[in-house]
Amino acid sequence: MQERVKKPQFDVVGTRPVRPDGVDKVTGRAKYGADLKMAGQLVGKVLRSPHPHARIKSIDVSKALALPGVKAVVTSKDFPEQPSEFIPAGEGVVNYRDMTNNVMAREKVLYEGHAVAAVAALNEKAALAALDAIKVEYEVLPHVIDEMEAIKPGAPILHEDMITTGVTPPPTKASNISKRVEFNLGDVDKGFAEADLIVEREFKTKAVHQGYIEPHACLASASEDGSAELWVTTQGHWVVRAYCAKLLDWDISKIRVTSSEIGGGFGGKTVVYLEPLALALSKKAQRPVKMVMSREEVFKASGPTSGGTVKVKIGVKKDGTITAGEAEITLQAGAFQGSPVQPACMCAFANYDLENVKVVGYDVVSNRPKVAAYRAPGGPISTYGVESLVDEIAEKLGMCPIELRLKNAAKEGTRAAYGPKFGPVGLIECLEAAKDSDHWKAPLGPNQGRGLAAGFWFNIGGETTVSLQLNEDGTLTLMAGTPDIGGLRASLCMMAAEELKVDVSKIRPIIADTSSLGYNFLTGGSRSTFSSGMATVDAARSIVKQACGRAAKLWDIPEEAVTFEDGMIRPAGENAGKHKPMSLSDIAKVAGKTGGAIVGYAAISAQGAAPSFGVHIADTEVDPGTGKVTVTRYTAIQDAGKAIHPSYVEGQYQGGAVQGIGWALNEEYIYGEDGKLQNAGFLDYRVPVASDLPMIDTIIVEVPNPRHPYGVRGIGETPIVPPMAAIGAAVRRASGVRFFELPMSPPKVLKAMKAAGKA
Amino acid sequence: MAKHHVTTTVNGDPVEYLCESEQTLLDCLRDELDLIGAKEGCSSGDCGACSVLIDGRLVCSCLVLGVEAEGKKVETIEGMAQGEELHPLQRKFLEHAALQCGICTPGVLVAAKALLAKNPDPTETQVRYWLAGNLCRCTGYDKIVRAVMDAAAEMRGA
Numbered sequence: 001m002q003e004r005v006k007k008p009q010f011d012v013v014g015t016r017p018v019r020p021d022g023v024d025k026v027t028g029r030a031k032y033g034a035d036l037k038m039a040g041q042l043v044g045k046v047l048r049s050p051h052p053h054a055r056i057k058s059i060d061v062s063k064a065l066a067l068p069g070v071k072a073v074v075t076s077k078d079f080p081e082q083p084s085e086f087i088p089a090g091e092g093v094v095n096y097r098d099m100t101n102n103v104m105a106r107e108k109v110l111y112e113g114h115a116v117a118a119v120a121a122l123n124e125k126a127a128l129a130a131l132d133a134i135k136v137e138y139e140v141l142p143h144v145i146d147e148m149e150a151i152k153p154g155a156p157i158l159h160e161d162m163i164t165t166g167v168t169p170p171p172t173k174a175s176n177i178s179k180r181v182e183f184n185l186g187d188v189d190k191g192f193a194e195a196d197l198i199v200e201r202e203f204k205t206k207a208v209h210q211g212y213i214e215p216h217a218c219l220a221s222a223s224e225d226g227s228a229e230l231w232v233t234t235q236g237h238w239v240v241r242a243y244c245a246k247l248l249d250w251d252i253s254k255i256r257v258t259s260s261e262i263g264g265g266f267g268g269k270t271v272v273y274l275e276p277l278a279l280a281l282s283k284k285a286q287r288p289v290k291m292v293m294s295r296e297e298v299f300k301a302s303g304p305t306s307g308g309t310v311k312v313k314i315g316v317k318k319d320g321t322i323t324a325g326e327a328e329i330t331l332q333a334g335a336f337q338g339s340p341v342q343p344a345c346m347c348a349f350a351n352y353d354l355e356n357v358k359v360v361g362y363d364v365v366s367n368r369p370k371v372a373a374y375r376a377p378g379g380p381i382s383t384y385g386v387e388s389l390v391d392e393i394a395e396k397l398g399m400c401p402i403e404l405r406l407k408n409a410a411k412e413g414t415r416a417a418y419g420p421k422f423g424p425v426g427l428i429e430c431l432e433a434a435k436d437s438d439h440w441k442a443p444l445g446p447n448q449g450r451g452l453a454a455g456f457w458f459n460i461g462g463e464t465t466v467s468l469q470l471n472e473d474g475t476l477t478l479m480a481g482t483p484d485i486g487g488l489r490a491s492l493c494m495m496a497a498e499e500l501k502v503d504v505s506k507i508r509p510i511i512a513d514t515s516s517l518g519y520n521f522l523t524g525g526s527r528s529t530f531s532s533g534m535a536t537v538d539a540a541r542s543i544v545k546q547a548c549g550r551a552a553k554l555w556d557i558p559e560e561a562v563t564f565e566d567g568m569i570r571p572a573g574e575n576a577g578k579h580k581p582m583s584l585s586d587i588a589k590v591a592g593k594t595g596g597a598i599v600g601y602a603a604i605s606a607q608g609a610a611p612s613f614g615v616h617i618a619d620t621e622v623d624p625g626t627g628k629v630t631v632t633r634y635t636a637i638q639d640a641g642k643a644i645h646p647s648y649v650e651g652q653y654q655g656g657a658v659q660g661i662g663w664a665l666n667e668e669y670i671y672g673e674d675g676k677l678q679n680a681g682f683l684d685y686r687v688p689v690a691s692d693l694p695m696i697d698t699i700i701v702e703v704p705n706p707r708h709p710y711g712v713r714g715i716g717e718t719p720i721v722p723p724m725a726a727i728g729a730a731v732r733r734a735s736g737v738r739f740f741e742l743p744m745s746p747p748k749v750l751k752a753m754k755a756a757g758k759a
Numbered sequence: 760m761a762k763h764h765v766t767t768t769v770n771g772d773p774v775e776y777l778c779e780s781e782q783t784l785l786d787c788l789r790d791e792l793d794l795i796g797a798k799e800g801c802s803s804g805d806c807g808a809c810s811v812l813i814d815g816r817l818v819c820s821c822l823v824l825g826v827e828a829e830g831k832k833v834e835t836i837e838g839m840a841q842g843e844e845l846h847p848l849q850r851k852f853l854e855h856a857a858l859q860c861g862i863c864t865p866g867v868l869v870a871a872k873a874l875l876a877k878n879p880d881p882t883e884t885q886v887r888y889w890l891a892g893n894l895c896r897c898t899g900y901d902k903i904v905r906a907v908m909d910a911a912a913e914m915r916g917a
Contacts, residue, residue, distance in 0.1 A: 016856070018853045018854065019853070019856070021861075022852075022853040022858070023845070023849075023853070025858055025861030025864050026836075026845065026849040026852050026853060026858070026861075026864055026865075026868060027796070027836065027837070027839070027840055027845070027849065028794070028795065028796020028797070028835065028836035028837050028839075028865045029796070030861055031795065032798065032862055034798075034799065035789075035795040037793070125779075210896075211896050212860075212862075212896055213798070213800040213806055213808055213860075213862045213863050213894055213895070213896055214798065214800065214860070214862040215799070215800070261860070261861065261862075262860060263798070263800075263860050263861070263862025263863075264859075264860045264862060264896050264897055265860075266896070292799075294802065295800065295801040295802065295803065295805075295806075485859065485860055485897075486859035486860060486897055487856070487859060645856075647855070647856035647902070648856055648859070650856075650902075651856055651859050651897070651898055651899075651902060652859075654898060654899035654901045654902070655859065655896070655897045655898050655899045656899075657899060658898075658899030658900070659896070659899075681801065681803055681805065682800075682801050682803070682805035682806050682894060683803065683805050687894060687896060688899075689890075689891040689892075689893075689894065689900075690886070690887040690888075690890040690891050690893070690895075690900040690903070690904065691884075691887040691888045691890075691891040692891075693887070693899065693900055693901075695883075695901050695904070695905075696899045696901045
């Protein structure tokens with residue numbers, strides 16, 4: 001590994017302690033979204049549209065309200081209309097008009113499963129009876145599901161006021177294209193003119209769901225005085241609070257949101273569905289209301305990520321130098337604008353140091369559930385196209401796919417097509433690690449093939465608050481506000497322990513509720529270890545400073561004459577050796593007498609997030625009799641900057657890789673001609689199971705991020721970016737057939753192999 | 760219709776509860792007995808998050824009716840640790856970081872315990888096929904499989 005900065009020596013960072021929230025999770029004690037109970041709680045249920053597209057002519061709830069045990073009913077009338085405005089939020093933007101119309105349909109239902117009313121009743125039976133008793137009169141409208149159908153002239157229009165933005169002059173007629181985005185670098189015409197070989201292909205991917213095992217769930221309790229508490233499984237409870245306050249027109253201060261343990265999110269729990277409904281129902285009923293989605297509701301009414309169409313054109317010289325890259329990316333947004341087309345465009349050619357790039361993206365609405373973020377949103381889709389084409393070019397040039405990538409790899413100083421110049425990045429190191437790996441050199445069996453692809457995610461920072469309390473006995477309590485999906489609390493405690501030189505087991509973390517800590521943006525953009533880690537280090541350093549100040553007071557020497565070394569507070573300079581050094585515990589014991597509690601607090605907007613590049617190697621075996629593709633060996637290599645807890649870094653690599661394997665081979669939203677989802681369950685929407693998979697080997701590359709105290713880069717999202725192209729390349733070599741569409745499921749593979757005379 | 764009165768044994772404790780005819784064992788455990796370790800991920804027997812043992816047999820408790828527990832011995836994740844001592848599987852899951860979000864973990868642990876009771880020395884393939892009914896979306900199963908194999912080795916040695 002290349003040493004770019006002097007490697008610091010760590011005591012705790014880089015070790016593998018047991019996570020502080022672990023025992024609760026292996027004993028069944030940990031409480032998730034559906035696990036809290038309140039006295040007198042009601043059951044909330046949602047009435048959902050059976051139609052993919054219809055105008056709501058009337059909703060009559062009177063019969064439902066008259067049923068025994070029914071305590072409240074809400075419809076869109078209970079939520080104020082919102083203006084259509086685009087407000088920046090993390091990796092994307094929000095539009096509150098769309099949000100309120102998505103959580104409760106207003107004039108029209110726009111997808112099968114779109115909420116039209118919600119009820120709260122004494123028990124599930126009464127709630128379901130109430131749903132049956134609500135009478136909705138629909139005028140069914142023609143629907144459109146596929147994104148390329150939706151942009152054709154004459155396609156059913158979802159939003160009569162949708163005028164495509166990003167086009168000059170602006171169109172005069174409404175369409176299903178919400179926006180056009182374009183990124184340019186250099187001159188692609190010139191680049192293609194310099195090429196010896198130009199290859200152009202069209203790729204298709206299907207909508208896939210995040211597939212978290214825990215369905216959306218919450219418990220709301222509104223009080224007579226207008227305040228409310230909300231327990232919810234979410235990636236960002238401050239964000240939930242803001243959305244609910246806006247959608248209900250309540251004061252933010254009156255809503256206290258506590259995030260439960262979260263049973264997987266992957267981006268899908270960054271938005272609201274049930275939460276505003278539960279609060280509104282609770283306010284009407286003046287009793288707690290618990291709402292839990294069924295798995296069918298999760299598939300039909302919560303965000304999958306986009307399917308899309310990606311056209312890619314790459315020009316290359318005989319020696320492998322890429323002279324130009326061009327892509328056109330059309331993504332499904334679902335029923336409301338807001339596909340991840342922007343990040344898809346940003347990621348498309350980010351792996352490469354290119355002079356000439358043009359990427360155009362279209363955000364297209366159709367009668368599908370509104371998409372939500374899914375791990376590196378958009379990145380896997382555009383990268384699947386570009387990396388697959390790069391593999392084809394390597395084949396056409398007779399070059400090793402690693403050498404072709406090394407020749408063009410993004411590095412420090414590379415200007416990305418979307419604007420920034422990269423600082424130190426680790427793509428070359430990852431490619432070298434791939435080349436040196438046992439996996440890359442291992443022999444293959446019959447019907448087996450090996451593929452490789454690279455991936456990128458830019459990562460974000462943002463608003464983050466952490467509080468660290470030094471307790472009376474010298475132990476510490478850490479409060480963070482970014483929900484912990486996969487080991488965050490362990491990593492934060494380790495960083496605090498590293499700073500304070502205390503045993504990591506002496507620090508107990510919690511994820512604080514929204515009334516106990518300053519604002520935190522959500523866990524997303526691979527930001528939580530980076531941002532909350534940065535704030536934790538700040539808070540720990542504040543404790544050190546305060547502790548040194550207390551010692552100075554006790555010793556009656558200036559604060560500057562006190563140092564903190566190896567966990568001990570010592571007099572320094574001319575006072576060195578004159579006073580007995582004190583530990584943090586010693587200071588903690590006298591904190592009350594020297595000025596009160598010692599609390600480190602950091603409220604920051606974390607800057608300096610750095611991208612993480614990864615390279616995946618996949619071996620597949622293709623059964624020529626059935627078309628079934630089996631992944632026989634897999635290695636995920638990625639730059640972590642610095643792995644705080646390597647086990648959980650490996651876990652992110654492995655989990656992302658396997659979600660990518662599912663995306664590549666099995667997973668897809670399947671719609672009938674009637675516009676209804678045909679596989680809204682885990683039996684028919686098949687995510688990878690243990691017996692489908694080999695071990696997932698990992699190589700952690702560490703090129704430190706110079707803008708984080710420990711060199712951390714976000715690492716959670718990049719692992720889902722390379723798998724689809726890596727597996728596509730492996731299938732090509734195993735079967736002799738190159739695929740341009742996902743998933744590469746057995747019937748499709750068999751058909752293609754037969755057509756090519758390979759099966 | 761009146762509720763059914765069920766007398767059963769859960770984690771060695773005699774318990775009684777009242778349930779509706781259509782109420783699942785999962786709902787009875789969670790709602791009537793406050794044993795929330797078994798999770799509802801799909802209610803169709805596809806995800807395994809609600810795995811429990813009935814008379815030693817591994818089942819999805821969402822596919823079993825509450826009344827069917829009458830006179831049986833039910834074991835859930837809550838009964839796995841003995842006092843303050845974690846079961847070797849629980850300990851190995853922590854050591855191997857075999858969980859991320861942890862929602863599937865109770866079901867996976869109950870299923871793995873059932874496997875090791877039948878087969879104390881499973882191959883990797885046997886572990887993978889036995890756990891094929893327990894979906895995990897976070898880990899890619901690698902560390903889960905390693906933890907189960909390691910726990911099996913330790914339990915054989917003990």
